[in-house]
Amino acid sequence: MPKNGQTQQFDKAAFQAAVEKHLTTTYASTADTATARSWYLAMGKALAEISTGNLLATEKNLAEQKARSVNYLSLEFLIGRLTGNNLISMGLYENVADAMEEMGQNLTDLLEEERDPALGNGGLGRLAACFMDSLAAQEYPAVGYGLHYEYGLFRQSFVDGRQVEAPDAWRGLEGYPWEVLRPELNQEVSLYGHVEAYTDENGVECRRWVPGMTVEGVAWDLPIVGYDNKSVYPLRLWECRSNAPFSLSRFNDGDYVGAQYSALEAGNVTKVLYPNDNHEQGKALRLMQQYFHCACSVADILRRHEAAGNSIESLSELETIQLNDTHPTIAIPELMRILLDEYKLGWDKAWEISSKTFAYTNHTLLPEALETWSEALIQQMLPRHMEIIFEINHRFMKLVEQTWPGNNEVKRKLSIIQEGPQRMVRMANLCVVSTYAVNGVAALHSELVKRDLFPEFNELFPGRLTNVTNGVTPRRWIKYCNPGLSTLISEKVGDDWPANLEKIAGLEKFADDEAFQKRYMAVKKENKQRLADWVQENMGIELDTDAIFDIQIKRLHEYKRQHLNLLNILALYHRLLNDPTFDMHPRVFFFGAKAAPGYALAKDIIFAINKVAEKVNNDPRLGGKLKVVFIPDYRVSLAEILFPAADVSEQISTAGKEASGTGNMKFAMNGALTIGTMDGANVEMREEVGDENIFIFGLLVDEVLKLKQEGYDPYRYYHADSLLRAALDLLETDEFTPGNPGQLAAIRHNLLDGGDPYLVLADFADYVKTQEKIDAEYRDQKTWARKAILNTALMSKFSSDRSIRDYANNIWKLEPVSL
Numbered sequence: 001m002p003k004n005g006q007t008q009q010f011d012k013a014a015f016q017a018a019v020e021k022h023l024t025t026t027y028a029s030t031a032d033t034a035t036a037r038s039w040y041l042a043m044g045k046a047l048a049e050i051s052t053g054n055l056l057a058t059e060k061n062l063a064e065q066k067a068r069s070v071n072y073l074s075l076e077f078l079i080g081r082l083t084g085n086n087l088i089s090m091g092l093y094e095n096v097a098d099a100m101e102e103m104g105q106n107l108t109d110l111l112e113e114e115r116d117p118a119l120g121n122g123g124l125g126r127l128a129a130c131f132m133d134s135l136a137a138q139e140y141p142a143v144g145y146g147l148h149y150e151y152g153l154f155r156q157s158f159v160d161g162r163q164v165e166a167p168d169a170w171r172g173l174e175g176y177p178w179e180v181l182r183p184e185l186n187q188e189v190s191l192y193g194h195v196e197a198y199t200d201e202n203g204v205e206c207r208r209w210v211p212g213m214t215v216e217g218v219a220w221d222l223p224i225v226g227y228d229n230k231s232v233y234p235l236r237l238w239e240c241r242s243n244a245p246f247s248l249s250r251f252n253d254g255d256y257v258g259a260q261y262s263a264l265e266a267g268n269v270t271k272v273l274y275p276n277d278n279h280e281q282g283k284a285l286r287l288m289q290q291y292f293h294c295a296c297s298v299a300d301i302l303r304r305h306e307a308a309g310n311s312i313e314s315l316s317e318l319e320t321i322q323l324n325d326t327h328p329t330i331a332i333p334e335l336m337r338i339l340l341d342e343y344k345l346g347w348d349k350a351w352e353i354s355s356k357t358f359a360y361t362n363h364t365l366l367p368e369a370l371e372t373w374s375e376a377l378i379q380q381m382l383p384r385h386m387e388i389i390f391e392i393n394h395r396f397m398k399l400v401e402q403t404w405p406g407n408n409e410v411k412r413k414l415s416i417i418q419e420g421p422q423r424m425v426r427m428a429n430l431c432v433v434s435t436y437a438v439n440g441v442a443a444l445h446s447e448l449v450k451r452d453l454f455p456e457f458n459e460l461f462p463g464r465l466t467n468v469t470n471g472v473t474p475r476r477w478i479k480y481c482n483p484g485l486s487t488l489i490s491e492k493v494g495d496d497w498p499a500n501l502e503k504i505a506g507l508e509k510f511a512d513d514e515a516f517q518k519r520y521m522a523v524k525k526e527n528k529q530r531l532a533d534w535v536q537e538n539m540g541i542e543l544d545t546d547a548i549f550d551i552q553i554k555r556l557h558e559y560k561r562q563h564l565n566l567l568n569i570l571a572l573y574h575r576l577l578n579d580p581t582f583d584m585h586p587r588v589f590f591f592g593a594k595a596a597p598g599y600a601l602a603k604d605i606i607f608a609i610n611k612v613a614e615k616v617n618n619d620p621r622l623g624g625k626l627k628v629v630f631i632p633d634y635r636v637s638l639a640e641i642l643f644p645a646a647d648v649s650e651q652i653s654t655a656g657k658e659a660s661g662t663g664n665m666k667f668a669m670n671g672a673l674t675i676g677t678m679d680g681a682n683v684e685m686r687e688e689v690g691d692e693n694i695f696i697f698g699l700l701v702d703e704v705l706k707l708k709q710e711g712y713d714p715y716r717y718y719h720a721d722s723l724l725r726a727a728l729d730l731l732e733t734d735e736f737t738p739g740n741p742g743q744l745a746a747i748r749h750n751l752l753d754g755g756d757p758y759l760v761l762a763d764f765a766d767y768v769k770t771q772e773k774i775d776a777e778y779r780d781q782k783t784w785a786r787k788a789i790l791n792t793a794l795m796s797k798f799s800s801d802r803s804i805r806d807y808a809n810n811i812w813k814l815e816p817v818s819l
């Protein structure tokens with residue numbers, strides 16, 4: 001139980017009175033008639049009163065101390081439900097459970113009333129959420145800046161096995177109890193228009209943006225509550241509202257109706273999160289979202305800086321801005337514009353400040369995810385920013401010319417502007433040129449960023465490209481989601497491990513202790529039962545918790561290779577039915593994944609897994625040995641049930657494609673053994689746990705590259721491997737779609753005739769062999785328990801507290817400030 005948190009401030013009677021007051025005055029209910037939802041909302045409001053007080057106190061303290069802080073800019077924060085987690089951080093979980101019990105309410109049930117704020121797609125957004133948690137836990141001064149989407153990531157359901165998307169109105173009708181409106185922080189944001197030259201009062205030639213219209217940015221703060229301390233940092237989410245009269249020029253032209261139409265359009269800016277993961281879309285509205293986010297955030301950073309009495313020249317000493325991927329890159333020309341056109345600093349001074357303020361995190365090497373924006377679009381929406389980008393590039397090209405005189409090829413490659421029929425702005429190049437640090441998210445990934453993505457930049461700016469390996473917060477991903485394991489850990493290593501995950505290494509010496517093994521496995525069994533109960537209740541599928549629970553949960557993407565997993569399932573199915581000598585330990589394969597609505601093959605893979613599930617789950621010939629469960633609407637709150645229940649964690653991306661992964665870390669902490677490729681953070685996890693405690697298979701990065709260079713032929717594998725052939729050919733039949741052969745053929749076609757871009761077939765045999773090894777090892781429960789315990793014990797490196805300390809020490813140069 002946290003000792004230094006907000007516990008001492010807790011006054012039960014006052015808290016109960018606040019809940020009752022909100023029940024009646026905010027939600028118009030009475031204690032005897034209120035629904036569970038109203039109770040949850042009233043309780044949330046009462047708790048938010050405590051956190052808001054501390055948020056204001058933290059803000060004041062940091063301003064007074066002139067503390068250096070980080071501003072984490074991200075288009076996504078996949079925070080998940082806040083109530084349970086905040087109760088833990090506040091140290092109030094038991095107190096509030098008790099207070100609510102006295103009011104006739106069960107806390108666990110009330111927590112289920114909260115809808116997940118799903119303001120992100122996947123790993124990138126969830127990382128931002130873990131980072132905010134770790135900043136607050138360690139009291140590194142920080143503000144998170146994001147967007148207040150009206151609709152988060154779509155809700156997924158399956159209709160006859162196919163994904164159907166529905167809007168996610170995460171705030172409900174009543175609004176989200178933890179959010180607080182900050183009207184005094186509102187910003188005005190300009191768009192469109194043109195640039196004009198003018199001579200200022202000192203006779204200096206200047207340029208300025210004459211916008212075509214403006215919109216209003218409204219600030220909502222969500223509290224990020226520091227674990228076991230009093231600090232509360234804001235996650236500041238901007239909502240776009242259109243202010244009337246709207247289009248300045250059209251209104252003045254007398255086009256009143258037209259002006260109102262634009263208002264409708266701009267009212268859409270923060271309506272919905274773009275549902276693409278690792279894929280850019282290039283839509284004008286998305287660029288508008290990005291700029292709106294950056295304009296509000298940069299203006300707010302400058303407001304804070306000045307309100308604390310600091311000069312603009314000292315900006316980079318007191319503030320650093322971390323760009324989570326290239327999505328907020330337009331913040332760079334925005335700050336430059338303000339420094340040049342409003343502060344009138346002159347290019348060199350403005351550049352010095354700006355380039356010492358920004359740092360950038362790269363999350364992917366996939367070409368389809370590297371953002372480019374058409375010059376024409378930027379020119380139209382943000383004409384002054386386009387000028388500034390050109391100027392940055394012009395000066396940068398001079399540097400390239402000095403370094404590689406006369407080498408036009410290298411210029412073409414490095415230029416921020418990509419030439420072609422449509423000139424495009426390469427956002428990653430703009431970032432590398434304009435920041436003081438660029439990091440990848442795992443050791444392997446960062447090496448590939450240097451070696452393959454930006455080798456010349458690495459030469460040009462030695463030391464700028466670095467690594468910070470990702471991490472996850474042990475508060476949500478062990479303590480909150482796995483109370484059974486948490487109790488066991490605390491008993492052995494003391495109860496301060498959630499804030500000091502190094503302590504968890506103390507479990508290592510119990511790995512061979514039989515009594516401990518039994519208790520550890522009993523906790524695993526309880527967690528498997530909790531998941532089985534959920535599946536029974538929500539999907540009507542009965543599961544045996546003696547089976548191996550094998551789980552792959554992540555976005556649906558070819559590079560993540562859910563279809564490799566599927567092919568192994570098909571191979572098992574084939575062998576169970578055709579090979580009388582074949583035996584396997586019962587296994588349940590779980591999937592959870594959303595596909596981007598426009599990603600046809602990803603949706604085909606979901607359909608195929610669902611169809612295979614339907615068949616195998618009801619086929620008496622399989623004797624219950626094989627089950628497949630595709631959990632619909634995978635989200636943070638379901639992840640909290642899935643990670644603790646896993647025996648096997650699937651991390652099977654094509655080597656070189658998964659920058660880091662973070663689910664891999666959550667599984668291992670909770671005692672699942674990984675089957676994985678030498679990709680992303682799997683490589684470092686193997687280093688930590690040792691090769692005996694992880695199941696590595698498949699081609700290495702350079703083997704992948706070599707095979708592709710030599711000319712990869714998927715048919716070679718198809719013809720050489722009868723099991724692979726059997727699995728693939730099942731997709732052509734109507735085995736899983738009775739009466740409709742060929743409904744699953746798209747996957748087979750993509751792998752054989754489509755060239756198998758992610759080398760699924762090349763890794764198939766080794767994958768199957770490694771799964772067999774897992775099957776054999778699981779049968780020896782003592783050895784399995786030992787390995788699982790060691791996985792928990794040896795994961796301390798992957799706490800996001802460590803990641804944040806790496807950023808703070810090596811990049812941001814931040815010091816903690818306690819309240």
Ligand code: GLG
Binds near residue numbers: 123
């Ligand atoms: C990316 C990558 C993941 C990475 C995550 C956080 O694909 O490998 O773990 O960011 O850095 N789009 C993502 O989820």
